[in-house]
Amino acid sequence: MIRGKYALTLALPKGRNLKDGYAALQRAGLELPPVEGERTMIHGQEGKVAILELRNADVPLYVDLGIADAGVVGKDVLLESGRDVYEPVDLRTGVCRLSLIRHPDSTGPIRRIATKYPNFTGRVLRERGWVADVLELSGNVELAALTGLADAVVDVVQTGASIRAAGLKEVEVLAHSSARLIVNRQALKLKSDLLRPLIERLRQQSQALAEG
Numbered sequence: 001m002i003r004g005k006y007a008l009t010l011a012l013p014k015g016r017n018l019k020d021g022y023a024a025l026q027r028a029g030l031e032l033p034p035v036e037g038e039r040t041m042i043h044g045q046e047g048k049v050a051i052l053e054l055r056n057a058d059v060p061l062y063v064d065l066g067i068a069d070a071g072v073v074g075k076d077v078l079l080e081s082g083r084d085v086y087e088p089v090d091l092r093t094g095v096c097r098l099s100l101i102r103h104p105d106s107t108g109p110i111r112r113i114a115t116k117y118p119n120f121t122g123r124v125l126r127e128r129g130w131v132a133d134v135l136e137l138s139g140n141v142e143l144a145a146l147t148g149l150a151d152a153v154v155d156v157v158q159t160g161a162s163i164r165a166a167g168l169k170e171v172e173v174l175a176h177s178s179a180r181l182i183v184n185r186q187a188l189k190l191k192s193d194l195l196r197p198l199i200e201r202l203r204q205q206s207q208a209l210a211e212g
């Protein structure tokens with residue numbers, strides 16, 4: 001149990017968003033423990049700032065339930081999680097989009113749609129009144145469109161190189177994504193002396209990125 005052990009507990013995702021998220025928090029003035037090369041999943045010393053290193057999809061859960069006071073995660077993951085966490089800052093890093101992608105030969109109505117984002121995709125289908133089966137995959141989603149497992153997929157696009165290389169078409173952008181700071185609502189009140197200035201500084205950094 002870690003409740004109360006650290007001054008501030010932050011949830012950061014392994015992978016792409018870790019480096020930029022860590023750098024943004026450090027630039028905002030937090031004294032962060034080193035995470036590189038450590039085998040442990042909880043980094044930090046008692047009474048100081050701790051970092052929990054999590055899978056992307058688990059970050060909203062840890063913050064919503066207050067195990068972490070705040071975290072960094074992609075908007076795509078937030079849209080999928082459906083968790084109602086406070087999202088005060090768009091960090092403007094990890095920019096990508098969630099798009100509807102099809103094989104050029106798939107031109108008929110969409111009946112089967114494969115994705116790592118089933119909740120988000122289901123919501124889009126309902127909003128549009130489209131009737132299709134959502135097939136949840138754990139990765140290599142383009143393969144579903146290439147093999148005919150599905151007649152459309154919803155996946156992350158950044159440069160578009162992956163879909164071009166696979167000979168697929170980005171039919172429509174469904175949502176834009178970038179990394180967000182998320183904060184537990186109760187922690188915001190209890191640790192406002194730490195969290196308010198952090199939010200303020202991250203907002204300034206984000207503004208500078210937008211202008212730069």
Ligand SMILES: Nc1ncnc2c1ncn2[C@@H]1O[C@H](COP(=O)(O)OP(=O)(O)OP(=O)(O)O)[C@@H](O)[C@H]1O
Pocket residue numbers: 013014015016017054055056057073074075076077094095096156157158159177178179
């Ligand atoms: N080109 C991209 N491809 C995938 N994700 C990207 C890309 N650009 C930015 N992102 C962001 O990075 C996040 C994914 O990071 P990463 O690829 O490290 O995760 P992962 O390998 O899918 O691991 P996990 O299982 O933890 O989700 C996405 O949620 C998105 O917000």
Ligand SMILES: O=P(O)(O)OC[C@H]1O[C@H](OP(=O)(O)OP(=O)(O)O)[C@H](O)[C@@H]1O
Pocket residue numbers: 139140141155156157158159160161162163
């Ligand atoms: O538009 P692009 O710039 O090509 O980026 C999009 C690709 O990047 C991600 O894959 P990643 O490389 O993370 O591998 P993954 O399938 O293991 O997530 C994502 O799943 C897309 O395939």
